[in-house]
Amino acid sequence: MLVLFTDTDTDITLAEAKEFGYRLISMPYSIDGVTTYPYEDFEVFDSHTFYDQLRAGALPNTSAISTQKYKDYFEPVFEAGDDILYVHFSRNMTATFDSMDIAVKELLEKYPDRKFYEIDTKGITLCSLLPVKEIGDMYKEGKSAEEILKWAETEIDKVACYFFADDLKFFKHSGRVSGLAGTMGTLLGIRPIIYMTEEGKLESIGKEKGRVKAMERLIAYVDELAEDIKDHRVLIGHTDSLDIAEEIERMLKEKYGDDLRTEIVVVNPTAGSHCGPNTVGVCFHANRRTV
């Protein structure tokens, strides 16, 4: 049997994971020395409280999990004689998968007949949630690991994700966005526009003045890149700024019709630690990632 894994950095909730049949690997964050493992230390993510902490000045850190922790997740599956497909967030954004590689290597030596497959979504939050959900659909339909891997070969590159942030403080703290122009500390209404590259890295591609112009720019990217947009989910993610997410949803439906399959997603706290509150983005099926 094939057992699906994904991680909490993909924004999937515990309830959704259960529904698709995913087992969840929890990616931790810490504030003031207190480490929290999403969906292990809590069942429901209270996003408002979390992002309000950030608004009040908290600057969280995130950390990689240990080789042992990966073994704890994977070994029972191999022991039971099952194989694993892990759909994870971008390798290019973390060092955590180095620990995983060691764990998997050791486990496969111990269980030589077992298979470990992985799909790098080359994204995080929305940008990985879209493939995670589509793979979940396929899994429920009874598709094999080979079929899913073949699908991923072409489809991962067709997941485009664009977003804008309110404050660069968090990105600067984490150092995970390249190309942020200047040394803008105070944003004063300036919204940097960031997207996920083919390599699974975050890159700044300009800035807009004001929320309205930033939202319009996101819609313009959808317009330019979208492919078969109605055949797929369109995810709108936010870090405790539901009103802006809803405004973008309204704009998209106005453009593509009410039957556009939009879903509003709350960005998980670990990824949210890197972008801070009031970040809003859109993820959709596109012919390519980069304009």
Add this chain to the structure above:
Amino acid sequence: MTKTIDGIVYLNMLRAGAQKLNENRTAVNDLNVFPIPDGDTGDNMFMTVNAGAEKTQENEHIGAVASRAAREMLFGARGNSGVILSRIFSGIAKSIGGTSTLDADGFIKAMELGVKEAYGSVATPVEGTILTVWREGTEKLNKQTPDTFEELFDILLPELKRSLEHTPELLDVLRDAGVVDSGGAGLYYIAQGMRDGLSGEFHSISAGGTAAHAVDLNAFTEDSVLEFGYCTEFLLRLQKSKIKIDKFDTEAFTDWLNSVGDSVVCFKEGSIVKVHVHTKTPGDILNHCQRYGEFLTTKIENMTLQHNGSHEMQELKLRSKRKKPYGLVTVASGAGLKKLFTSLGCDVVVDGGQSMNPSAEDLVKAYEKTNAETVYVFPNNGNIILTAEQAAKLYDDADVRVIRTKTIGEGYSAISLFDPLIGDTDTVEEHLNELIEDVVTGMVSIASRDVSTGEVEVIKDDYIGFVGDDIYVDEKTAEDAMLGLCEKLDAGSYDIILLLAGEDAGEQAAQKLCDDLTAKYPRSEVIMVNGGQPIYDYILILE
């Protein structure tokens, strides 16, 4: 009667001109078309002419004095009137050329080239300004043939005055405000002083002008280590009793200075040697120099404390590094405003604005400090643009692009969306120029006199809200004036309402204003920043 003048007399005339203007600079400042106390034409022109008067050494050769004084004025130029003034004297110097003395006819010819240079220095010469006053004065002289300088000035001065009094007829803003042109007035005072300077009555260097930089004595404590040394400057009068003055080898002396210090500047004018050197042991240098003469002036400052000196050191350090591709220079006053521009990515924020225009030299230093291949400059004031452009001409080490931002709002708009990656330098410049087109900058300030604009009745000590030359509201408080101004400008139709609270704005009042505007314009993003700027209680930026 004076038929010819030499360098000594010319310099005396310049010094007397600077002094006369200094005596009247407040009167010139007050010739402000706008009813708020921000006029600074008198200050600007004084600092410009005084740079020439103060920094030029006495010399009998008029050509040497004229060219040196003109160069100092070009560097010291502040404000539009200051820049034009420096060009007038630059034209005069060019015409005088290498001659050692000058007669009245030669002086008139020099004045004519001054007219030409001044008109050439501005993109669109406006009549009814300093340009007109100097041109008409020169034209009047040209029709007559004064034999002596006294005669020359007897013709010139009444004509300058007449021309000045007619400036309101040529320029509507002057007529509406009921004033004559301030730059023309400044020029008239300088000419008056120059006439007085002919008499040979010695005029010393005018004091005042540049404010002394505050020195923080705590920057060097009991535990500090002397790292930068002393900025040491002096004038040494070579003494016949000690050496043969014409045998003094300046080159060898400079080499010696370089062996005991750095940042050496040394030149000899007549029997005076001017020295600037950074050294950890100034005493050794002074002792050595006393072999050749005695000191006229000395100045020794610890560079850890000395504001300018430490900057100089930073510049030196910067210069040794490889140049970066681009740098941003802007002009602002107020701690909050400066911080804002720094946080937006500006390399150098030059101190200045409406109440204090920086000199061309200040800007050249700023360009230099960026240590960049291309420097984008945002003057943020209509009266600084010309200075910034003049400074760009004086600075050859970078491709300097002056983006003609006339307000803080335009500067903010352009700098905040500055994107060096969109293309080559021309494309970036074009993009920046596009960005400043749609921004509106409003101001609130206290009215310094009653005035009626037809639409608004301005009462002295009320707060007025205005955009450029248009006054929109008059209210009893700065906050009400800003609320009224926002309404008149239909602020709700803009995405961003950015407010910069000035140094006089109360914290609570500002917060309440921000809350009121947020409630009133829910579609817009209302942002309040503590700008700390002088004069304007609030600056409003709408985008």
